[in-house]
């Protein structure tokens with residue numbers, strides 16, 4: 001396979017690339033080390049919205065990846081920065097408990113929110129909750145989605161993600177969603193700016209052909225798809241998105257970069 005030459009910065013998707021569930025992907029640590037030792041700046045980009053920045057760093061550390069918080073670009077972090085630019089808004093957060101600590105400074109209301117922020121709340125979804133959010137949207141609240149993923153891979157198989165709930169709320173209310181995580185171009189721009197690397201000199205490695213590869217390519221980066229995590233061959237064969245390279249796993253990534 002033709003190597004990707006002259007890459008100056010690397011974005012790693014986390015789940016499905018570095019680890020699956022609670023286990024590191026074989027060879028992932030060595031691959032990250034080789035890339036770091038070559039002097040390439042790295043960012044760890046994730047749509048995961050169940051963990052605060054501190055917890056994400058701790059999780060990566062426990063799996064053997066030593067990462068600074070400044071190197072982690074999470075979709076919830078992007079949402080926090082976005083809301084801070086909106087003055088002092090009243091918000092309703094549908095977010096995992098651990099992430100809520102990153103949003104404790106904001107004013108909150110279940111009924112009079114100006115912004116509704118939706119992330120992962122596991123099986124807390126119900127018709128009643130969807131209807132409450134729907135009514136807020138009908139009163140003019142703005143909808144912010146941490147991501148709009150279709151599904152993700154767990155140790156127990158594929159699980160339906162929040163994308164379908166967001167789409168359902170948009171359909172019912174006519175609201176337009178502001179998307180925070182991948183594939184939003186703003187999200188990739190934030191990562192590139194923090195590394196001072198131009199999009200055309202950067203590569204993302206991910207397991208999600210839509211949010212990772214499609215988003216990266218749309219933002220001008222190279223996109224390398226791994227066949228671990230949520231990768232499904234039939235889904236990718238039918239996709240209109242064409243990754244720059246497809247490799248079995250992150251283990252082959254340093255070779256691909258000519259390192």
Ligand SMILES: [Mg+2]
Nearest residue numbers: 013015016207
């Ligand atoms: Mg992933």
